[in-house]
Amino acid sequence: MKMKISVVIPVYNAEKYVANAVESALQFQEVCEVLLIEDGSPDNALQVCHDLAEKYDRVRLFQHPDKKNHGPGESRNLGIKNSTGDFIAFLDADDYYLPNRFNAEKELFKEPKVEGVYGALGVQYYTQKAKEQYYSIFKNRLTTVYRKYHPKDVLPGQLNMLGSFGLFTLDALTIRKEALLRKIDSLFKPHLRYHEDTEFLFRLSFYLDLYPGILDKAIVVRGVHENNRITKVDTKKINPASTRILLWKEIRDWVEKENEIHDDIKLHIRRMHRSFEIANAPTLKKWKMIIKFIFKDYYSIRSGLYNINFRQ
Structure with a gap:
């Protein structure tokens, strides 16, 4: 089975990193398109996205109708709605895929019952300052589920009801688009400006059968720098x-x-x-x-x- 994967990348204030994210996705023949959703960035990200869309045939650029910032949730929704692939994968603009990103997916999705596959996320500190500030949060560990679980255990596992379950992230998740649109009434909740991915993953893990892929090594890397949204929350710049x-x-x-x-x-x-x-x-x-x-x-x-x- 030849997979057709649409990679959705919300872009906000990421002019330094988005080209690396895009090129990491384009390395895969299975990726039929990369959808950049430019979200009203205050930096030069929009121009960088324009340049990438002109350079690569598989890159498509979108903005919200009012050209303003709507947050990552609504930006991902816009990407999903405009996607043409049979599968949806996500990537933050300051992160990047590794060469093994879809190795497990290519095998697991041969089974129609598999509606989603998740894997492990690694970490890279882009600057020494970022490492000094955020090493206590991320260290050098994998963000991963610690062993292979049945799909029915994924929701209680994420809720910490099964003990040491672990975590997976949007970056390391691939979803069968047909199942997503058929089983989920609403996609990301636009009014949640933070943790919108967590809320989405909880609902997704209840409605879809999600299976473990590669859990013992990273398939995608989280890029940590001084302006990550998650670091702003975890370092208490936001309550x-x-x-x-x-x-x-x-x-x-x-x-x-x-x-x-x-x-x-x-x-x-x-x-x-x-x-x-x-x-x-x-x-x-x-x-x-x-x-x-x-x-x-x-x-x-x-x-x-x-x-x-x-x-x-």
């Missing part, structure tokens, strides 16, 4: 607890409407939402919440006390 409250509220609203989700998963998500609310509440309200739940649901309190560590 991480407040963004996580919004994330877990979104997830909680979703599971409460989904009759097929097991009650244990719903309870776990309610507790996670409560825990971040407790962690981010003002002191007086925090103690009122602790007293309220100390008998009603002790596990919410225990998680909430732990999550206070995420506060500014």
Whole structure:
């Protein structure tokens, strides 16, 4: 089977890195197109994207109709809607694929039951300053799921309900487009400016059968520099607890409407939402919440006390 993969790259403030990302995707014959979604960058990224689209036949450039910044979620949605491939893969503009990126996918997707494949993400520090600032977050470890799990275990695994499960990321995920559009009512949530990928992966892992690919070595590399969106959150330039409250509220609203989700998963998500609310509440309200739940649901309190560590 000859795969036709559309690679969706949202581009914001990444003029230094996007050419490397694009060329890393174009190395694969299976990649039929690279869709650049320029998201109102303040730097020279738009011109760089224009140059790449002129240079490579397989590169297509898009912007939002108003030419403004809409965030990575809505940008990825625009890319998906304009894609022509049978499979969708994602790549951040400051990351890049390795030569083994689709080795597992080419075999696994021969089975129609396989609707998505995930792998492992490595890390590279683009500058010494970035390494000094962010090594404590990423170190040199793989971001990966630690062993091969059945698709039904992927959602509870991501929710930390199976112990040491690990993580996979959008960059290391490939999805069968037909299954995505048929089974998912809404794609990325545009109103989530942070953790929109996490919310999407939770829903995706419930509705689609996702299988493990290469887990013991990187298939894609996260490029770490001073202006990564994720590093801004994790280094508290943005209040991480407040963004996580919004994330877990979104997830909680979703599971409460989904009759097929097991009650244990719903309870776990309610507790996670409560825990971040407790962690981010003002002191007086925090103690009122602790007293309220100390008998009603002790596990919410225990998680909430732990999550206070995420506060500014």
